[in-house]
Amino acid sequence: MEPTGRAADRTDREAAGKTIGKAIGKAGDEQAARWNGPAGNAWVEAQDMVDALFAPLEELLVEAVPAGQGGRVLDVGCGTGGTTVALARRLGAEGECVGVDISGPMVEAARARAAREDARASFVRADAQDHVFEPAVFDAVVSRFGVMFFEDPVRAFTNLRRAAKENAGLRFIVWRDIAENAFMTTAERAAAPLLPDLPERRPDAPGQFALADADRVRRLLEESGWAGIELRPVDAACVLPETELIPYFSRFGPVGIALRETDERTLRRVVETVRAAFDPFVHGAEVRFTAACWQIDASASGG
Template sequence: MSMANKDQEEMWNGPGGKAWVRAQTLLDTAFQPFADILVKAVTAAGATSVLDIGCGTGATTLGMAEALGPDADCLGLDISETMITHARKRAAETGSTAEFIVADAQTHPFKAGSFDMITSRFGVMFFEDPVAAFRNLNRAAQPGTTLTMFSWRGPEENPFMTAAETAARPLLPGLPAREPDARGQFGFADAARVERILSEAGWSDVASEKIDVPCRFPLSTLDVYVSLMGPVGYAMAQGVDEETRDKVTEAVRGALMDFVEGDEIVFTAACWKTTAQS
């Protein structure tokens, strides 16, 4: 199994992947609107062979497989064996026809012309060489295949996604700074750059649409979110003393109170919906 993105493999098979498995229900709830959009897109296209990139614990792949029925092939791919193991368990428990593989989309030797639709929900911003990755995906696509993917716009447009690290930084001074165009959550914030990457990789008719999607999850699960997700959760997974952990949790919980509506956390995901043709 060829992996070009060794650092990502280590992260997503370590604390990152374990966190997403533990927070699976919370994250599926929060990002359900994106799964709904992808399910609608593959259904409208009459897709028969779908590749879902960076599928994580499998929610989008499972949703598409259910909507398209047993005659369609839906394959979820992720670099994290931790998350793919969980996705396979979910498929087995629900009798889903979705299949899952542990692989690096940048280097995996797909059979040429295998897919008539390629999708991703926040799984494409982590490639060491994005042009090489999307060129590899283009080879895997049939002529006329549609690529539909979501990525985050900038941190300044996503205050919920940066509130935790802003609040925690005085207590966790080692938190990494957000760097424009760096691999990670906001790596595809520049739509013009993404369009250049896709065009150079052989995709045509590239278009990016701004979408603002209301997302929500139960307030009762906020501490799970604080302790596991994002740079703060990752930093705490590396080991901090109990006093610091308590202070960080209190500070972040206070910062996120601005997003409380009733018994829910509600935030807007400011994203790009990017489409292209093979």
């Protein structure tokens, strides 16, 4: 017999929930595969360059934590641990910064970095969206470009809220609108005619610009239990040695992924075409661009 009335509604909701759950699970598996494969390895290989490139944004996160007062801070999407170690130094001898990242290669690199620098930093390889953190233990939660890849942002930020102490601060840096960050899409725009299978960017999908919409960010955080939400536009001046430009765009992003599987002739054509497209950003021995970002602050208050 077919279910009817409320029973039918419940059956439909359960079926929909299972479908959504499967979709999220599949997408989560894709993210894990990406960051534990070539993408994660690329970040490890280029960690010094990336750290130098985004140093101005790291400073914004470090200054959110009182110097020398100890405490525990959670660094979400910690990557190779540069920000985590900097925060640990900021906290002082009585403090600890915990980094969490889904990428095994990057967590290993982060642990090695912390050991070299004798930093009070520890690392967890896990998906911050689902990891069971000890409740109410962190005095602050921070992230530099590490929270845009969640399949279910409300679930993720709710999980982070549970891990935060009452009145703990949240600060993260994300990219603003794609139109304001021409440098970040120059490679794929230039390469598109030569690489027709480049993935299309989908608004609100996990990825670099998933949290570009200020209204959406406020709604996600409010639904996750965060209060006192403030967004401040940040325009960071970033500098890259010109000698690092080709390694940069051939390693990262959609073009970097596609080039790992293309033939040598196409690779040469793409590199030549894309390098020329970056000419407006090249000034002698330096590549300069502005990273148009949001600095987002919130508080774990109100219960």
